[in-house]
Each structure stands twice: as structure tokens, then as C-alpha cells.
Amino acid sequence: MPPRDEIPPGTLYMLILKTLARTGRMHGFEIANAIQQMSEDVLQVEEGSLYPALQRMLLKGWVTAEWGVTAGNRRARYYTLTKVGRKQLETELSQFRRVNQAIIRVIQMA
């Protein structure tokens, strides 16, 4: 098993938003798996912390949720990105890039 890193603080929302933007409708477990797989198992979400984050995103109106049925015929709550959420993703991404580049510049100078 390759080493796994905790995701950097503050980026969880961005990751969830991005994941939903890419794949559309997903439930919590799928989101957690997707993040893990897409990062080629480097990033690991502390799985439970996904849910308070999702609640906050519901409150902010970035996502909406509705109950549906999984492939294994179980009730699951599916999340979809809203317009506001899409906009939020853009701001978070650009902010993240800005900060990231700055950090990289600092590191390379040393």
C-alpha cells in the first residue's frame, strides 16, 4: 500500500466541489472513494469528516441533496452541484492556485 497523506486543511470543500463537478450526482461514500482514487490513493479523506462538510455545503447552497437508490438497492442521499456551488468552486480554485504558486516560488528560491 502506498503512503497516504491527510488532505491539506481548507481544501476539503474544493475537492468535494471538484469531484461533484466532474461526475454529477454522487452519494457520500462515492465522493470519498472518488477523491481517493483520482488522487491515485495519495489523498485520503478522513471519511467521517465528509459529512459535516456536506451539511455546511447544503447550508451554503452549494449543493442540493435528494434521496435515491444505489446499485445495491439501498437508500442513499445523492448530492448535486448548484450554480452557486459552481461559482464557489471557481473562486476556490483560483485562490488555491494563487496560494500554491506563491508557495512554490518561495520554496524554489531557497
Add this chain to the structure above:
Amino acid sequence: MMWFRELWRRLTALSRRKQIDADLEEEMRLHMDLRAQQQAEAGLNLDDARYTARRKFGNLLLLQEAAREVWGWASLERLWQDLRYAIRMLRNSPGFTAVALLSLTLGIGANTAIFSLLNAVILRLLPVPDPQQLVQFTYTIPSSGPDNWNSWFGYPHLERFREQSRTLSGVFGGVSLNGVNVGWHGTAGLAQCDAYTGNFFSVLEVAPQQGRLFVADDDRPGADAVVLSDGYWRTRFGGDPRIVGQTILIDQLPFVVIGITPPRFSIYTTAERDLWVPLHAIDRFTPDPSRWHAAFSSWLLIAGRLQPGVPVAAAEAELDLIHRRLLAEQLAASDRYGRQSLERLVRESHLLLRPAANGMLTGIRQMYALPLKLLMGVAAMVLLISCANVANLVLARASHRRRDIAVRMALGSGRARVIRQLLTENLLLAGVGGVLALAVARWGSIALVCMISTGDSLVPLDVHPDWHLFGFTAAVSVASGVLFGLVPAVRTTRVDPTSALKEGSRSSTRFSRLPDRMLVGIQMTLSLVLITGAGLFTQTLGNLRHVDVGYDRDNILMFSVDAKLGGYSGKRAGALYRAILDHTSAVPGVQSASMSIARPVDDQYYLIDRIGQVDGHDLPEAETIKVAWNSMSPGYFSTVGTPILLGRDFDLRDSGRAEKVVIVNESLARQALPGRNPIGHHLDGAEIIGMVKDSLYGGARDQLRPVLYRLLFQSEGGTDQSQWVGAGAVSVELRYRSGSGLVDEVRQAVASVDRYLPIFRVKTLRAQTEDSFLRERLLATISSFFGGLALLLACLGLYGLMAYAVARRTAEIGIRMALGARSKEVVWLILRQTLLLVLCGIASGVPLAIWFARYTKSLLFGIAPADPLVIAAATLLLMGSAVLAAFLPARRASRIDPMVALRYE
């Protein structure tokens, strides 16, 4: 908007809390099951798979709590707890709650009531788009002092502004026709009518509710369009939309209703108009072609709307230029008598723009703005006093609750939490007080409007609660809740639980009583200020009532009629008025009757003229005599009770004579013909036939001035149709023996002359005089009420403080008495404290009262702002009430039985 939607989601989620919790749990369970399934498929046995899934998930309970926290229920739950606790605490001490609520309700209610008037008179904006762009035109008049300005222009000015202004997007002008007689289906009724230019509604950006409003083409000679207000449409025409397109009669002239304005539309915030006709329609009522090009006339109000983004100063500069250029042109073309003063006007007059966002200038605003602001200040002081009272109550209660609070803090409550709890209690009190206050204020403001309304109808002030008012009340309630709650809360929680718990019930003696005393001291100070103010205003009203106006005020009934309203003009009007005078003087019970243009103590007309010739000699321009004048029928002086000192009254012979005759008052005789008998001399060619005693032309506040009396009906064409639009009504004065049923008989008498002619301004001279003191009466009544309220509250506060002091010092007093103190000395012990407080209050209150009184100067009559008698009386009243309030506790102290007191613990 984002935060609002978020709040909305938060609130709606509140009702689905159980559902949300269940959803969350199910979702998390699903997650763990799926993870376990995955692990199992990877080869782990079932238990290990479950365990791994759990570990990877994290602390389930903590996460659930965190997810729930997102919605912010915890703080709401705490608030709810605090509220429930607060309600319980307040219910447990009904006495405290009742007294505190009463104080707060009166305090906040007083503020809300005055504010609702202030809101209606001064603050409310016109219900049109972008009202802050509206400006009203005025110009300065140099000859009458720096502060003097006029808002009435001539028509050439309006035309010039409309043609040349680039800074305004529109300029309109108009004039009030005041009362008109509106006839429809054979019934007549008085209504308030304005005449405005065709662009009036389009500049104001008002859209019709029914039909259409004026277009430029409506405003032409012979204009016959009329627009109804929503209110008038509903009351007179039952809100029937079919009225649009129909013809109604205004002063017997046909007009076609073209549309209805939206509800509440008005160009004044303090007055209503029932209908609008195009400006050029006034030629149909009173033809005067010269008014459209006369220079230096002033009969039009002008207002406009600024172009977006244009500052007022820029527009003012542009319009000032136009105004001055036009004046100069007019002067060059004029050959008018009195050039000197005109030249000065042209040289020095400047145009000023006044913001018209809350309506055109009206007398009500000018008259009541200062009194209302003063009363607002007074109400604020009353509120401070009641807050001080409640703060004192809370403080007294807090010392009882010390142990309770110490227990809570010992059990681990944070200080902030306890303060919040105490504040919640106070805010709850203030909130309930605020709600009750709204009810009190609603009733109070309607009563106030009734008070300032005179005569036939209510002043149309809209005192309906609006968001301003609710906001104000809420802010005042919260502010007072914090004001009386925060200090006690902070102080009560500054306890060390261990020592507080160990102490006995005497612990309260360790509290400093200084804040309580300061509060009562402040109450005394403010009360003194308020009583002084009340004294000044009451004295002013008394002074005004005792002024000898030169009329006999009793047993005179007056009413007005306007021939125009019946479609009469010229000679026919004269005949109508004569018939009305004959018929009303024949009414049984009427001793004598007369008719005049201005009535005694008139509140509408003040007629001014200049006399330029005495006995055929022209006076130099600087020495012409400015006179107030009036025209009347024979018998006026005997009817209103003004003695004729020399010569005789007008009589029937004079009406037929070609030579004009006049009567002068003492002041005019003294000025025009000093030291001579005026009878037989001539003023401007009219022979003086009599001299009457001086009377105050404009009522009690007026100065003695030269007055010229002319004979009504003498000149050709009936009444002296005067220079201003909309005038022409005459007043009838009746001296009666018994007034019961008189008004009805008078109405019948007028109806027997013309059934459709309304009479209005029906009033006795006493009522007319009283009404002219309205502002003073309003100030005197309300300030006295507030002063009394303040005194009562302050005395309650003092009583509470002293009663508490006596209870606290029972043991000490017991010891003193056991050691031989006599009851007189004990009484003195308590009274001494009271007197000290009162003296402190007086020492700070007297300068404060004098300082505040400066602002009342323009409202006072016959009394100086710092009248020593009033201040002395106020001081005595305060002292007396304070001693009275302290006497009960003092007497109780003197009756303490030493044995009982010493055992008391």
C-alpha cells in the same frame, strides 16, 4: 441576498431537525456498511471488516455533533433556554415585572408617539421614484432681512426655467386653488384642488391607477381635464372606475375626469389634495390674462427634478443665473412705481434650491418641526428616567439573586453565560415593553393629530406605523434594555462564589449604593429640566390667552362663504353676499351680523398694502406707510366689539357714494396724521370717516400696527377681488345671544339663498383664538404631561431607594434608637439623604434647564427662557415631591422597635 437565503435555510431546517438528524445517521451508516462490504470483498472476515470501516470513518458521535452544529441550533437552543428561564423569573416576581413594564411602556410609548408624528411631518419621503432628486425653487428677498425668502414666482420665471435649464430633467409649477365646490349628479361638496403644469405628473414619474394623467397638451387655455386622488375617488365616487371620462362640475364649470392617481400620492407629506387641474384652467375660474406675462408677480410654486448625477450646487448656480438675468430684463422693461426696492431686489436676490424629497414646503412643517424635535428630546429624557427606574429595580433585585448567581457560577457557569442570561431577561422586558408601547403610541399619536387639527377636518398626517417606526421602536427598546440591564448584570456577576455562598443575607450591605444614588440623582436632574420646560410653555400659553386682542371674544360665531364655489362672479357675487348677510342677520338669536374679507384672528389672510398719499401730497418712497387692511360691511366694529373712538362707522349711504371712504385705527392715525384729528383727511384719495381702537390684526402674537379698513361692496364689481388666486371668500361674523342650534339655523339661512353653496370655517371667535394657540397648547399640554410623568417616575425611584435603605439599615437604626436616638432624629437621618440627592439634582438640573431653554426661545411668548420664577417654582415642586416620596420610608424608620430590629436577621 446570499446571507438571507442562508438564514432562510437555517430557519426552515429548524422545523425538520429530527428528519435531518435521521437522514444524517442513515447516510453515515450506509457509508460504513459499504466500506465494510468492500473490506470483506478484499478478504477480511466480517468483524474485522466492520472494525476497519469504523476506524476509517472516525468518531461517529463527534462527527454527528459537528454536522448538527453546522445548522447553528446550539445557540438557538441556548437562547430558548434563557428565554424560558427569563419568563419564569419574571413570572415569579409579578410586582417587579409590572412596575418595570409600566415604566418601559410609558417611556418607549412616549418616544414612539412623538416619533410617529416627527416621521409623518419631517422624515417621510414622497411616494415617487427617486424623491431625493426633487428640489423646490425659492429666492431671497433682500429688503426684509437675511433670512427672508419667498417660494412664489411669476409665470415668466417658470417659462424661463423650463426653456433654459440643462441641469434639471424637468421643471413644473402650480398653485393651490384651495377649496373648490365639486358638483356631481346634483350634489355639491368641498374639495382641495391644485392647478399644475402639464408635466407635473411626468416629472414626478407617477403612473396612473386608472385612466391617464396630464400630458403637455392638457395644459392649454380652456383646459378642462381633471385628475382625482385615490382617496377622493374612493370617498366621493365610491371607487367606481367608470368615473373616468365623465364630466364633473368644479365651481359650476364642467371638467372631464381623465384619471386617478395611485394611493397616497401627494406633493405634500402633510397635506392632501383631492384633485388636480391643468394650470391654465385657472383662467376659467378667475380670468386674468395678464398673469401669464406679468413681471415681479408671485403666485406660482416651482419645483423640478435634478438630472441624475447633477449636484444641487451646480443646478443652483445655473438657475440663479437664469433668475437674475430675467429679473434684470424685467426691471429694464418696467416703469413701475417703487423702483428703488425693485432695483435692490434685482441686485441682491438669489435663487435657492430646497430639497423637496419629503414634499413641498408647507406651513405645518415650518410650524411644528421645532416643537416636535423638542418634544422628541423631552420624550427621550422621560425614557432615560424610566430606564433609570428599571435599572434601580434590577439592581435591588440583583442583590437578592446574588446567592442564586453564586451557586450557578460555582457549578461551572461562565460569567459571560450568566450575564447573557440576565441580559436576556432585561431584553425580554424591554421587548414586551416595546410591543405594548406600540399600542400606546398608536393611540397617542392619533390623539396628537386630533389635537393639532382645527376646524372642519383632521390634518391629513399619515401616522400609520411604517418600517421607520417599527425600526425606531425596536432600536429604542433594545437600547433601553441594554441601558438598564448591562450595568446591573456586570456588577451582580462580579462575585467570588465561595465568599458569596458563605455570607449571610446581610451580604447586600457590602454592595456600594453609589450607582443607585447616581441614578436617582440623574432622575432628579432630568425631572427638573422637564418641569422647567413645562412651566415655560404653560406660562407662554397663559400669557397668550391674556393678551387683549381688541375684540370681544365671547358670543361670536363666524363662517365663510365663497361665491366662486357657486359659480358667481363680479356683480352677482356682491348681490349674493348681500343676500346672505341679510338672511343670516335675520336668524333669531343673532344680535348683529357683519361681513369682512379677513376675519378676527384670521389664520389664512393677512392683507398688506401701502399708502403713498396723504391729503393729496405724495409721500417719498421711503416714507410710504405699510398697512394691513381689511374690507367689511357696516356693523363690523359693533359686532366684534372694537370701539369706534372718533367719527362713525360705515353705513348704507357710503355704498352708493362715488367717493371712497375708509376707517383707520389709532396706530395708522398716529403715523399718517400725527397729532391731528384724522376725520375728514384723505389717504390715497379716500376720506377718513372714523377711527377705531387698536386691535391685533393677526391674533395675540401680532404687534400693534397701522390698519386700514375699507368698505366691502363699495368698489365696482362687488367685492374687492384681490390679487391672489383662489381667494375671494368672505367671512361672516355673527354676535349672538344664545348659541344653541345656531349653526343649523345659519346653514338653513344660507341654503335659502343658494342651496348648493357650502359654508366652511364655521367657528366661534373663542375657538378661532384658541386654535391660533394650537402649537403652544400642544407644547404646554404634552410637556406638562411628560413633566408630570417624569416627576412621578423620579419620585417612585426615590421612594424605592429610600425604602430599600431603611430596610437595609433596620439593625443600625435599631441600635441608634436603643442608644437613645429620638424618632425625629431618625426621620432626619433618612430625609437628610433625600435632601442631599435632591440638592445634587437641582445643582446640576438648573444649569441644564437653562441651557436647554435656549432652544425654546422662538416658541415662548412674554417670558424669558431662563425665567427665574419658573425655575424657582420647578425647584420647589421637585423638592416638595421628593420630600413627600421620602417621608413614608422615613416614618417607617422612626417606628422601628429596637428590640425587634436587633433580633432581625
